[in-house]
Amino acid sequence: MNIRDIAKLSGYSSGTVSRVINNNDYVSEKARKTIKKIIKEYDYAPNDVARNLSNGKTCDIGVVLPHNKHPYYTQLVDGIMDEAFASGYRIVLLPSKFDSKTELKYLNRLRRKAYDSIIFTSHGLPLEKIYKYKQYGSIVCCQNPGEYDIAAAYTMRESSYIDALNWIKLHNFKKISILLSRDTTVSATAQKTFSAYEKVFNTAPKNELLNTNVTTFEDGYSAAKQFHANHQYPDVYFTNGDDIAAGVRQFYLDNSLEIPQLIGQENQLSGQILNIPTINHHFQQVGKLACRLAINNQTKQLPVESEFIFRQQKAIEN
Template identity: 70%
Template sequence: MNIHDIAKISGYSSSTVSRVINNRNYVSDKARQDIQKVIKDFDYVPNDVARDLSKGKTHNIGVVLPHTKHPYYTQLVEGIMSAAFPAGYRIVMLPSKFDADVEMNYLNRLRRKAYDAIIFTSHGISLKELLKYQKYGSIVICHNPGELNIAAAYTHREESYIDAYKWIKSQNYQRISILLSRDYQISATAQKTIQAYRKTFGSEPDHRLLNTDVTTFDDGYNAAAQFHHNQYEPDIYFTNGDDIAAGVRQFYLDNDLKLPMLVGQENQLSGRILNIPTINHHFHEVGKLACELAINNEIKQLSVESEFILR
């Protein structure tokens, strides 16, 4: 049933029915009562999708994220939601697992007006492919796009990484383990982490002390166990999360081993409790900025400075 059916049954015009449904003025009491009776008798409910499309807005923003195991994603989402709710927008979570085909499906849904905008917290699809879909709605990424003209909100990490490495160097640590979420070849974050190491130490990190696919407390625990099993013990861990650093620490405690020095990231509660150095990337603020760009359909690049916190 639609408003034309209600109009036919009630004997009033479609415009009068529309005014009643939307609680507008300029409707007589009798007409309002007659129309509301038909609505009640037939249990009519307005179609929000059709109404939104008629207005050219869905007030839905899709947020593409590969997983939620790392605070990078959870903090971004918290920031996005803090900006979306006051503006009257709904957030639709779109899991991707870095699968380019899945991400392409989401872009085609943007093209079909399922969302007003899409925020990519990370992506497997190329930036050049994303650019092709900007004409269908706002697309925002959460890393530096370089010279490409696409909306972006991101944290400027390089200086905080260098500050952390300079401190590590000043303490004369030699066996520096670096824990990463993804491989250097495919991760911009991993690339910045290693580039900052090269700038600070003038050499490549020891590949025997690198470990990837580390995103959780358990991953940190297992990475420490692997190094111990290989009899190549780091004297400091530069981890990609405070919870991950806590996992490393727990392995050493469980096995009555001397604790190594730990450096975390994301300024999580675990890092504050353990009182370890960390890097605050302010991802909550990045998420807010990304959402504001999506809502306003602005093509800007906005960056937030990270900071190394020495405890």
């Protein structure tokens, strides 16, 4: 059952049926009624794919994300979803698992008009390569694209990092451990952490107090454990998430050691419960802005400021 069948059955042409379906002008009341009756009678529903083909757009936005387990992605997706819903767009989840080949596959799907636009919540592919696909549709990144003329909404982490590190400096902590989720060679966030550190302390972070690939509670726990095994005793941990900081804390608790100062990120529940100072990144807001850029096909860059939230860690812990 297609639009031409309805046309025949109602005695009108497909054009008129289309006009009725889309509530266009210039259709007589009589035609409208007759056609609507037939549509109902034969339980006809227009094919969305054909419609998309004809209209040359899908109202679908592809969202590339490595996984959905981390609050960065979850919140981002939630923000994107909200905005897309409000504008009548739909979002298609494109899991990348941090694989560049997969990301390229998705860019090619944009090229093949499967999506109107694509949002990278994170990307392994170099921006140079991504940039080449701009001609095929609107592309938005959630990281600072630097010199590249690519649309982006992203968190401005540095000033909040500087705030946090200044706080550390002010309180005279000396052995500063930094737990990163990814290496500085691949992660802009890690780079920002380093540059902030250098701005505040005029020196690079100490290698022996550094750890990468730390992303979960468990990772935080093992990182702390490892430091102690290596006879390194940080007095403050600058971590990539409250959950991680909570993991670090757990190690000290389990070993009846005094809990060092912790700094988390992302204002997660764990940090709220344990009163860990944190850095709030407003990811949901970033998602919203990214989605808006995607929909309007604007090549703007919209930084969103993060903020250091101080909390007094409790002196006595369970």
